[in-house]
Amino acid sequence: MIIADRKPLEEILEMIADVDNIMLVGCKGCVTVCNVGGLKEVQILSSSLKIARKKADRPLQIEEVLLERQCDPEYIEQIRDTYDRYDAVLSMACGVGPQFLSEAYPGQRFFPTVNTKFMGGAVTHGIWEERCAGCGTCVIHHYDGLCPIARCSKSLLHGPCGGSADGKCEVSQEIVCIWDKIVLKKMEQGRLEDLRTFKPAKDWRSARDGGPRTSIREELVQ
Amino acid sequence: MSENGYKSGSNLEKVLEAGHFAFTGECGPPKGANVEHLKEKMEHLRGQVDAINVTDNQTAVVRMSSAAASAIMVQAGLEPNFQMVCRDRNRLAMQADILGAYSMGIRNMLCLSGDHQHFGNHPQSKNVYDIDSMQLIAMVKKMRDEGKFLNDEDIDESPKMFIGAAANPFADPVEFRIYRLASKIDAGADFIQTQCIYNMPRFREFMKKAVDMGLTENAYILAGVTPMKSARMAKYMAKFVPGMDVPEALIKRLEGAGKGKQAEEGIRFAIEQIDEFKEMAGVAGVHLMAIEWEHKVPEIAERAGVLPRPQV
Numbered sequence: 001m002i003i004a005d006r007k008p009l010e011e012i013l014e015m016i017a018d019v020d021n022i023m024l025v026g027c028k029g030c031v032t033v034c035n036v037g038g039l040k041e042v043q044i045l046s047s048s049l050k051i052a053r054k055k056a057d058r059p060l061q062i063e064e065v066l067l068e069r070q071c072d073p074e075y076i077e078q079i080r081d082t083y084d085r086y087d088a089v090l091s092m093a094c095g096v097g098p099q100f101l102s103e104a105y106p107g108q109r110f111f112p113t114v115n116t117k118f119m120g121g122a123v124t125h126g127i128w129e130e131r132c133a134g135c136g137t138c139v140i141h142h143y144d145g146l147c148p149i150a151r152c153s154k155s156l157l158h159g160p161c162g163g164s165a166d167g168k169c170e171v172s173q174e175i176v177c178i179w180d181k182i183v184l185k186k187m188e189q190g191r192l193e194d195l196r197t198f199k200p201a202k203d204w205r206s207a208r209d210g211g212p213r214t215s216i217r218e219e220l221v222q
Numbered sequence: 223m224s225e226n227g228y229k230s231g232s233n234l235e236k237v238l239e240a241g242h243f244a245f246t247g248e249c250g251p252p253k254g255a256n257v258e259h260l261k262e263k264m265e266h267l268r269g270q271v272d273a274i275n276v277t278d279n280q281t282a283v284v285r286m287s288s289a290a291a292s293a294i295m296v297q298a299g300l301e302p303n304f305q306m307v308c309r310d311r312n313r314l315a316m317q318a319d320i321l322g323a324y325s326m327g328i329r330n331m332l333c334l335s336g337d338h339q340h341f342g343n344h345p346q347s348k349n350v351y352d353i354d355s356m357q358l359i360a361m362v363k364k365m366r367d368e369g370k371f372l373n374d375e376d377i378d379e380s381p382k383m384f385i386g387a388a389a390n391p392f393a394d395p396v397e398f399r400i401y402r403l404a405s406k407i408d409a410g411a412d413f414i415q416t417q418c419i420y421n422m423p424r425f426r427e428f429m430k431k432a433v434d435m436g437l438t439e440n441a442y443i444l445a446g447v448t449p450m451k452s453a454r455m456a457k458y459m460a461k462f463v464p465g466m467d468v469p470e471a472l473i474k475r476l477e478g479a480g481k482g483k484q485a486e487e488g489i490r491f492a493i494e495q496i497d498e499f500k501e502m503a504g505v506a507g508v509h510l511m512a513i514e515w516e517h518k519v520p521e522i523a524e525r526a527g528v529l530p531r532p533q534v
């Protein structure tokens with residue numbers, strides 16, 4: 001799923017410094033699962049904003065809303081009757097949410113409240129890690145299901161680089177060297193030779209480098 | 223092969239082909255456009271080494287480009303070993319710079335991944351890694367031997383580079399390092415310069431494997447030597463440089479030399495190493511990285527008995 005972190009309260013307060021009446025829209029998708037933009041987080045942010053504004057002597061009105069998903073026009077429609085009653089709308093969804101909203105309602109201003117970071121999952125309670133960079137041409141079958149594009153700091157297709165030490169990446173002790181894991185897994189399986197095959201330079205057109213991407217499923221298009 | 227039978231015809235290639243024990247040096251371009259400073263540093267190496275590595279934004283710190291600094295060396299009658307990392311350029315810029323470097327008379331090139339920009343003075347920058355060092359080696363070989371760009375288009379006059387690559391026998395996972403070296407040689411590396419060696423027993427083992435696997439028949443391996451200036455430097459490298467193996471015994475030895483004598487002890491150790499490399503099966507030369515110690519190179523070369531350098 002998509003993992004995001006809440007923006008600092010100060011940054012959000014700054015964005016809405018000139019408004020007095022907002023709609024705060026959560027999302028039941030990924031951001032609910034990663035505890036950043038679901039019902040609970042909408043309530044927490046809402047009260048934090050109200051308290052801060054009250055202290056600053058400029059009270060803020062907030063309408064709390066939770067949509068099924070903000071990456072689907074069907075659910076975006078649910079605020080059509082109400083969106084323009086507010087000075088601005090704050091989305092707690094990933095970066096997709098405010099954009100779907102903004103495109104649906106040209107007359108309104110939409111602000112993000114989270115920093116969208118990566119595609120990954122929770123490795124343990126409260127800790128999420130990146131797993132996929134959405135390169136558009138998955139090659140992890142060459143690496144026993146581990147992705148060097150998203151998880152090697154240099155996206156090396158032939159690793160590990162000379163900075164790999166004790167299973168950690170040269171960039172930080174906090175980063176696992178995925179190449180160390182790939183090699184160990186191949187060694188365990190007695191298939192180290194797999195890693196001796198040369199991989200040609202990647203075609204990055206399928207990644208973001210080729211420009212914004214679209215996915216068309218002909219059978220579903222009416 | 224070009225008409226004269228050499229791949230590039232560089233001095234380094236000729237020295238190695240003739241069977242001499244090669245001796246290369248290193249020179250980091252200035253943090254600015256100070257050509258005089260560069261010239262002063264590189265002059266220390268004249269006549270002492272067969273080629274001079276010119277680093278490419280080493281440790282991800284911005285400096286004069288390695289292509290420009292290499293060209294200045296060519297103009298001064300010195301032979302550069304032009305380094306290129308994959309961190310800062312995509313395949314368009316890389317191929318353009320390779321053509322440019324060749325047209326300026328540069329004939330050796332070292333293909334590297336490069337330190338992550340996190341280490342340097344622009345950690346905010348985008349990290350490119352369009353291709354990796356393995357693919358860079360193969361690309362330079364393709365440009366040279368097939369006369370084609372990476373996209374298979376013909377090159378009008380191809381760049382004939384003597385292709386180098388790096389190897390770190392001490393990085394993890396250790397068991398894999400020899401295979402990675404083998405892959406680099408398969409990809410097209412003509413010569414290899416290793417990471418600085420301090421742990422001699424481990425390096426002996428590594429070289430034995432290289433010889434047993436026949437790798438030394440297909441590429442020249444130059445052993446990396448960086449003299450320690452002090453016990454402090456040794457401790458720092460042991461602790462903070464990822465993939466560096468500095469044995470405790472060496473640190474003790476430097477400390478034991480006493481105040482003011484540690485640098486001399488570091489040089490002594492380096493010379494002992496070079497003496498052993500001269501005899502070690504499969505080692506074709508030494509790459510001396512006397513970082514910000516270029517003026518010491520003549521003394522080290524002299525005492526290591528690698529002078530005069532062969533004229534080929």
Ligand code: SF4
Pocket residue numbers: 131132133134135136137138139140147148149150
């Ligand atoms: S190879 Fe590409 S698509 Fe597959 S996991 Fe890695 S980044 Fe994602």
Ligand code: SF4
Pocket residue numbers: 151152153154155156159160161162163164165168169170171176177178179180
């Ligand atoms: S240490 Fe490992 S993860 Fe980090 S850049 Fe090198 S190969 Fe990639």
